[in-house]
Amino acid sequence: MTGAALADPREGTPDSPSDALVPPEAPAAKAPGLGDLLAPARGRLTAAIVAQAAAAVCSMIPFIAVAELARALLASGGPDESRAWAAAWTAVAALVARLVLYATAGVLTHHADADLQLGLRRRIARHLGRLPLGWFTENSSGEVKKAAGDNISTLHHLVAHTALEVTAAIVAPLTALAYLLTVDWRLTLVALLPLLLGVWFFKQAMSGGEEVTARFFGAMGGVNAAVVELVHGIKVIKAYGRTSHAHRAYDAAADSFSVFFRDWIMSTTRASTSAALALSGPAALLVATAAGTLFVTQGWADALDLVPFVLLGPALTGSVMGLAQSGHAVQGGLQSAREIHALLAVPVLPDPSEPTPPGPDGRVELTGVGFSYDGATDVLSGIDLTLRPGTVTALVGASGSGKSTLARLVPRFWDPTAGTVRIGGTDVRDIASADLYRQVSFVFQEPHLLRTSVRDNIRLGRPDADDPAVERAARAAHIHERITSLPRGYDSVVGEDAMLSGGESQRLSVARALLADAPVLVLDEATSFADPESEAAVQQALSALAAGRTLLVIAHRLATVRDADHIVVLDGGRIAEQGTHAELLALAGHYARMWALQQKGAAR
Ligand SMILES: Nc1ncnc2c1ncn2[C@@H]1O[C@H](COP(=O)(O)OP(=O)(O)OP(=O)(O)O)[C@@H](O)[C@H]1O
Numbered sequence: 001m002t003g004a005a006l007a008d009p010r011e012g013t014p015d016s017p018s019d020a021l022v023p024p025e026a027p028a029a030k031a032p033g034l035g036d037l038l039a040p041a042r043g044r045l046t047a048a049i050v051a052q053a054a055a056a057v058c059s060m061i062p063f064i065a066v067a068e069l070a071r072a073l074l075a076s077g078g079p080d081e082s083r084a085w086a087a088a089w090t091a092v093a094a095l096v097a098r099l100v101l102y103a104t105a106g107v108l109t110h111h112a113d114a115d116l117q118l119g120l121r122r123r124i125a126r127h128l129g130r131l132p133l134g135w136f137t138e139n140s141s142g143e144v145k146k147a148a149g150d151n152i153s154t155l156h157h158l159v160a161h162t163a164l165e166v167t168a169a170i171v172a173p174l175t176a177l178a179y180l181l182t183v184d185w186r187l188t189l190v191a192l193l194p195l196l197l198g199v200w201f202f203k204q205a206m207s208g209g210e211e212v213t214a215r216f217f218g219a220m221g222g223v224n225a226a227v228v229e230l231v232h233g234i235k236v237i238k239a240y241g242r243t244s245h246a247h248r249a250y251d252a253a254a255d256s257f258s259v260f261f262r263d264w265i266m267s268t269t270r271a272s273t274s275a276a277l278a279l280s281g282p283a284a285l286l287v288a289t290a291a292g293t294l295f296v297t298q299g300w301a302d303a304l305d306l307v308p309f310v311l312l313g314p315a316l317t318g319s320v321m322g323l324a325q326s327g328h329a330v331q332g333g334l335q336s337a338r339e340i341h342a343l344l345a346v347p348v349l350p351d352p353s354e355p356t357p358p359g360p361d362g363r364v365e366l367t368g369v370g371f372s373y374d375g376a377t378d379v380l381s382g383i384d385l386t387l388r389p390g391t392v393t394a395l396v397g398a399s400g401s402g403k404s405t406l407a408r409l410v411p412r413f414w415d416p417t418a419g420t421v422r423i424g425g426t427d428v429r430d431i432a433s434a435d436l437y438r439q440v441s442f443v444f445q446e447p448h449l450l451r452t453s454v455r456d457n458i459r460l461g462r463p464d465a466d467d468p469a470v471e472r473a474a475r476a477a478h479i480h481e482r483i484t485s486l487p488r489g490y491d492s493v494v495g496e497d498a499m500l501s502g503g504e505s506q507r508l509s510v511a512r513a514l515l516a517d518a519p520v521l522v523l524d525e526a527t528s529f530a531d532p533e534s535e536a537a538v539q540q541a542l543s544a545l546a547a548g549r550t551l552l553v554i555a556h557r558l559a560t561v562r563d564a565d566h567i568v569v570l571d572g573g574r575i576a577e578q579g580t581h582a583e584l585l586a587l588a589g590h591y592a593r594m595w596a597l598q599q600k601g602a603a604r
Contacts, residue, residue, distance in 0.1 A: 356431065
């Protein structure tokens with residue numbers, strides 16, 4: 001792998017960047033719904049909706065005024081000039097008012113939206129800053145991006161646009177309806193027929209919506225999975241000459257999607273087209289004029305009363321289709337609110353109310369430590385272990401025996417479910433997080449580098465380190481030569497002109513940890529990518545580093561830790577054996593068996 005640009009600012013001596021920006025928040029105790037999330041924007045949003053409602057009323061007034069104008073000019077007693085002028089001026093005033101109110105509503109919602117986004121982003125950043133570090137290893141950055149980015153954009157659409165669209169789509173037809181009822185309530189009821197018909201057809205088109213949506217996402221998911229499989233596996237597929245097989249899987253998924261889509265369109269087209277037709281302007285006009293003609297010829301209504309229906313009839317139905325679209329946006333907003341809530345509901349790691357500074361010596365003590373990820377299965381139990389300053393302790397054991405979990409309890413990725421972890425005599429739960437991260441550096445199996453210069457990557461944990469210090473750390477981690485061979489040396493940017501191999505990325509993160517200079521250093525398979533030569537070099541660097549520090553090293557290859565001061569063998573989450581290499585061999589137990597196996601493997 002290349003070390004390009006997978007950013008985890010917490011490697012090295014991590015700090016909590018968001019904590020630095022915003023004050024701490026009370027634990028997220030109550031689940032916020034959409035209303036809670038929108039609370040900071042409520043005042044402005046309400047004002048905007050009121051302004052938009054007034055604008056919608058004003059948008060109907062010119063039509064009403066024109067209808068009144070026609071009735072004033074064509075009245076049987078001759079034109080009523082003053083009434084006609086009043087109608088004309090009312091129309092002009094309403095147009096101007098509409099413009100002002102519409103602009104006001106837009107400005108208000110965009111301000112409300114900006115406040116809401118800022119507030120939510122801060123809240124999410126503050127919350128992320130207080131989550132256990134372990135949460136970040138389990139959750140992809142994609143998930144965080146979705147909550148903090150995409151979901152907030154959806155809420156933006158809801159607040160800045162949909163709220164106003166819905167208001168206009170409801171208030172404008174209601175205004176027309178209220179006016180028409182004053183003209184002739186019987187004709188108004190008839191004019192509503194296309195609306196009833198349209199809504200009925202629309203419901204037909206949407207029937208079985210949930211099932212159809214589920215099938216839609218199922219079919220779409222099939223296509224996506226086939227694409228991902230094709231892209232991810234393309235090297236293997238090609239290497240084994242199975243290209244046609246992969247294409248067949250993709251074609252099958254695409255075919256199945258297109259069959260579903262065609263069926264769906266065929267089954268809904270008639271109803272949705274009928275709905276669109278019933279709700280269209282011409283249909284409303286047709287019904288109004290046909291019914292009006294009947295009313296007039298039967299002497300039930302005056303011919304002049306038809307004018308308002310011709311002008312305003314289409315407004316009764318025109319916005320219904322738009323409302324359906326807005327309904328989707330509201331659904332999306334609710335879903336986004338649920339997802340943001342789910343993120344905000346992830347329990348935070350409690351900060352000590354009265355932090356105690358750790359003692360200076362970097363001694364790490366685990367007493368009666370137990371841990372479970374799911375609250376049911378113990379991954380670690382009964383761990384009593386002391387890591388002494390100036391020594392290297394190696395954790396070894398079969399895959400899944402709990403090595404990484406144990407190591408990650410030291411920098412408080414999670415809190416133990418039983419027992420205590422102490423650094424310098426202080427329970428890690430009582431140490432302020434910034435202090436804790438100054439005490440413990442760690443290097444992961446997967447090196448995480450930021451898309452910034454090599455220099456800044458190395459001094460992530462000590463931003464004030466000068467260039468000679470950065471270079472010393474790089475030399476000690478045996479990466480200096482490689483860096484100077486890059487196009488811009490230490491100024492080369494990772495992922496741009498610094499394309500580093502897995503081993504090189506790992507040595508860069510070792511340099512970062514060396515520079516951070518914390519008294520406790522946790523190395524999770526720090527040399528797993530390295531070739532034998534550079535592995536030996538990194539081992540030497542690490543041994544030098546051990547002087548005066550407490551080192552905890554996780555290793556699969558026992559040869560890399562045979563010189564460790566203390567080797568701890570984990571088995572099923574418990575300490576099975578501990579001692580030096582020689583002592584453990586003499587025990588002829590787990591370690592001796594693992595050693596013999598690995599020696600045999602190496603000899604082949
Ligand atoms: N984030 C997690 N959520 C749930 N279970 C986990 C998580 N991480 C690890 N586990 C489980 O905890 C147990 C111990 O895992 P851990 O990674 O600590 O072992 P390990 O000895 O470091 O393994 P390896 O050598 O393969 O890295 C395993 O059964 C693993 O499946």
